[in-house]
Amino acid sequence: MCxxxxxxxxxxxxxxxxxxxxxIIDLQHPSQLPDIRPGQFVQVKVEDRPNxxxxxxxxxxxxxxxxxxxxxLVQEVGEGTRWMGQxxxxxxxxxxxxxxxxxxxxxxxxxxxxxxxxxxxxxxxLGKELRKHGIKPRFLMGARSAAHxxxxxxxxxxxxxYVTTEDGSEGTKGFVIHHPVMKTDxxxxxxxxxCGPEPMMKVLAKYAANHHLDCHVSLENxxxxxxxxxxxxxxxxxxxxxxxxxxxxxxxxKDLKW
Amino acid sequence: xxxxxxDLNGLQLKNPVMTxxxxxxxxxxxxxxxxxxxxxxxxVKGTTLNHREGNAYPRMAETPMxxxxxxxxxxxxxxxxxxxxxxxxxxxxxxxxVNVSGSTIEEYVATAERIASLPNIPGxxxxxxxxxxxxxxxxxxxxxxxxxxVVEAVRQVFPRHLMVKLSPNVTNIVEIAKGVEGxxxxxxxxxxxxxxxxxxxxxxxxxxxxITGGLSGPAVKPVALRMVWQVAREVKIPVVGLGGxxxxxxxxxxxxxxASAIQxxxxxxxxxxxxxxxxxxxxDYMIRHQVNDIKELVGALRC
Ligand SMILES: Cc1cc2nc3c(=O)[nH]c(=O)nc-3n(C[C@H](O)[C@H](O)[C@H](O)COP(=O)(O)OP(=O)(O)OC[C@H]3O[C@@H](n4cnc5c(N)ncnc54)[C@H](O)[C@@H]3O)c2cc1C
Ligand SMILES: Cc1cc2nc3c(=O)[nH]c(=O)nc-3n(C[C@H](O)[C@H](O)[C@H](O)COP(=O)(O)O)c2cc1C
Ligand code: FES
Numbered sequence: 001m002c003x004x005x006x007x008x009x010x011x012x013x014x015x016x017x018x019x020x021x022x023x024i025i026d027l028q029h030p031s032q033l034p035d036i037r038p039g040q041f042v043q044v045k046v047e048d049r050p051n052x053x054x055x056x057x058x059x060x061x062x063x064x065x066x067x068x069x070x071x072x073l074v075q076e077v078g079e080g081t082r083w084m085g086q087x088x089x090x091x092x093x094x095x096x097x098x099x100x101x102x103x104x105x106x107x108x109x110x111x112x113x114x115x116x117x118x119x120x121x122x123x124x125x126l127g128k129e130l131r132k133h134g135i136k137p138r139f140l141m142g143a144r145s146a147a148h149x150x151x152x153x154x155x156x157x158x159x160x161x162y163v164t165t166e167d168g169s170e171g172t173k174g175f176v177i178h179h180p181v182m183k184t185d186x187x188x189x190x191x192x193x194x195c196g197p198e199p200m201m202k203v204l205a206k207y208a209a210n211h212h213l214d215c216h217v218s219l220e221n222x223x224x225x226x227x228x229x230x231x232x233x234x235x236x237x238x239x240x241x242x243x244x245x246x247x248x249x250x251x252x253x254k255d256l257k258w
Numbered sequence: 259x260x261x262x263x264x265d266l267n268g269l270q271l272k273n274p275v276m277t278x279x280x281x282x283x284x285x286x287x288x289x290x291x292x293x294x295x296x297x298x299x300x301x302v303k304g305t306t307l308n309h310r311e312g313n314a315y316p317r318m319a320e321t322p323m324x325x326x327x328x329x330x331x332x333x334x335x336x337x338x339x340x341x342x343x344x345x346x347x348x349x350x351x352x353x354x355x356v357n358v359s360g361s362t363i364e365e366y367v368a369t370a371e372r373i374a375s376l377p378n379i380p381g382x383x384x385x386x387x388x389x390x391x392x393x394x395x396x397x398x399x400x401x402x403x404x405x406x407x408v409v410e411a412v413r414q415v416f417p418r419h420l421m422v423k424l425s426p427n428v429t430n431i432v433e434i435a436k437g438v439e440g441x442x443x444x445x446x447x448x449x450x451x452x453x454x455x456x457x458x459x460x461x462x463x464x465x466x467x468x469i470t471g472g473l474s475g476p477a478v479k480p481v482a483l484r485m486v487w488q489v490a491r492e493v494k495i496p497v498v499g500l501g502g503x504x505x506x507x508x509x510x511x512x513x514x515x516x517a518s519a520i521q522x523x524x525x526x527x528x529x530x531x532x533x534x535x536x537x538x539x540x541x542d543y544m545i546r547h548q549v550n551d552i553k554e555l556v557g558a559l560r561c
Binding site: 004005006007045050051052053054055096221222223224225226227228229230231232233234235236240241 | 280281282283287288290291303311312314315316317318319320321322323324325327329332475476524526527528529530531
């Protein structure tokens with residue numbers, strides 16, 4: 001928790017559009033990246049946008065420590081994220097990082113990673129880390145339609161990928177909870193890691209409780225400082241209000257007052 | 259060499275830049291980015307007699323050039339501060355002031371008394387102006403008799419620097435400033451947040467769980483500057499100016515309006531390095547304007 005935080009200008013290597021509203025941004029660190037763990041995030045400074053005052057929290061999608069490269073997956077939902085989508089190679093991006101806790105490594109090798117919307121962002125990095133620990137992850141990704149799904153090939157290299165879409169244009173029709181992998185009395189996984197819309201994560205937390213599984217959820221509460229100084233980002237836990245930015249963003253679902 | 263040091267009615271600051279309560283945690287959060295002992299002082303989180311959970315999420319809403327907050331004084335109480343947090347931060351050599359809040363005069367007094375027993379804390383900032391708690395808080399700061407009563411009571415038990423933080427949510431801030439000066443305040447700081455509100459039109463709901471909250475950031479600066487100017491002309495004790503300060507020019511403006519020192523709040527969220535930049539910028543300004551001592555700039559506005 002007491003990991004040292006940095007503030008640095010990164011250089012944009014490329015901004016790649018992967019769907020009509022998702023981009024992947026590759027960033028080059030000026031020297032050597034510190035250790036960054038899956039689930040951690042950065043606070044992005046948006047420049048020259050008078051309506052965007054505060055920094056924007058974005059998860060680490062991937063990090064290559066040796067090359068000093070940080071990758072973000074950004075869904076354009078408003079002025080700040082749309083500005084990120086327009087970043088050109090060579091432009092500077094000021095980040096405060098690495099922030100927050102991280103996904104704990106499991107004691108079992110039967111894990112399911114469930115992502116919805118931009119919540120899939122931290123799961124790639126998590127999947128890679130699990131592979132380093134000899135665990136083959138499985139992914140369950142939910143999206144509105146096929147057009148909202150990013151290319152899954154990088155995830156497929158790590159493990160099986162299941163997909164649900166609300167309109168049935170790809171994979172199983174419905175929400176993640178409707179996928180056959182979930183529709184069994186005896187799930188063949190022991191731990192769920194999830195990031196995405198809160199209603200989805202709440203359903204998964206309940207599912208985990210019913211089936212006596214561990215469930216680690218990554219919250220996306222709105223933030224001001226991102227470093228534990230303002231107490232704006234709290235979530236109610238069994239131990240009282242906790243900051244999503246330093247005590248989270250990853251919480252054991254049993255600790256949350258959901 | 260220009261002289262940046264400030265004698266704030268006995269409290270010695272190495273420069274006029276302090277950090278505002280509730281925006282800078284306990285200082286530790288920023289010590290990763292720079293040595294916070296470079297600052298004139300830091301004012302730690304609002305502290306109350308007993309543990310407070312604060313308000314429900316959402317507690318924050320971004321607004322044009324600013325933000326609303328409704329944290330509601332979440333803190334673990336003064337005893338926890340004294341026994342757990344203070345030992346952790348007592349190695350800081352900069353001035354660490356504790357922002358003290360309460361719902362009753364007795365609570366303010368008991369909290370101040372406990373802080374008085376901590377020799378490394380050179381002063382308190384009495385928060386009679388928090389808009390985010392239902393009882394007390396701002397109520398003390400919006401009526402002159404109650405502001406005077408709480409300051410007089412705390413003065414009895416707190417022998418070191420007593421800074422009183424004023425609310426902008428009043429008709430006549432000068433009257434209250436003069437009242438707390440008479441009651442024994444060593445300095446006044448202003449402004450706390452302005453009561454405001456934000457609505458999500460699509461959802462037809464308030465953005466904050468508490469519906470209303472406190473506005474801070476550049477959006478409040480003109481109001482803060484006006485109040486600092488009005489108060490500084492009418493009181494003899496030093497004035498500490500804050501509200502929207504984001505760079506050295508903003509800081510200089512407050513000093514010209516009559517502030518002897520300034521605090522930086524919300525700007526720390528946008529740029530964690532901003533305080534260091536402000537100190538450097540004030541020094542540059544003084545060199546550029548051939549000012550040897552920062553005191554020469556205090557209230558030097560030419561009208
Ligand atoms: C720890 C963390 C990690 C995140 N990781 C990613 C990521 O990897 N990729 C990504 O694309 N996004 C991520 N987000 C969400 C991202 O921070 C927001 O989408 C972004 O701040 C929106 O900024 P904007 O200026 O584009 O939109 P705004 O104009 O600020 O908002 C547009 C709309 O989105 C809503 N909104 C904004 N922020 C949030 C929020 N935190 N929760 C719910 N609704 C919100 C607003 O109410 C508004 O309706 C993360 C958030 C957190 C807290
Ligand atoms: C998140 C947040 C929490 C705050 N908490 C406190 C507090 O506990 N006590 C207090 O006196 N002021 C508190 N304030 C008010 C600030 O100290 C300051 O008066 C105000 O934000 C105006 O300055 P700024 O525009 O530089 O932020 C808080 C402000 C913010 C944004
Ligand atoms: S965002 Fe400020 S404490 Fe979490």
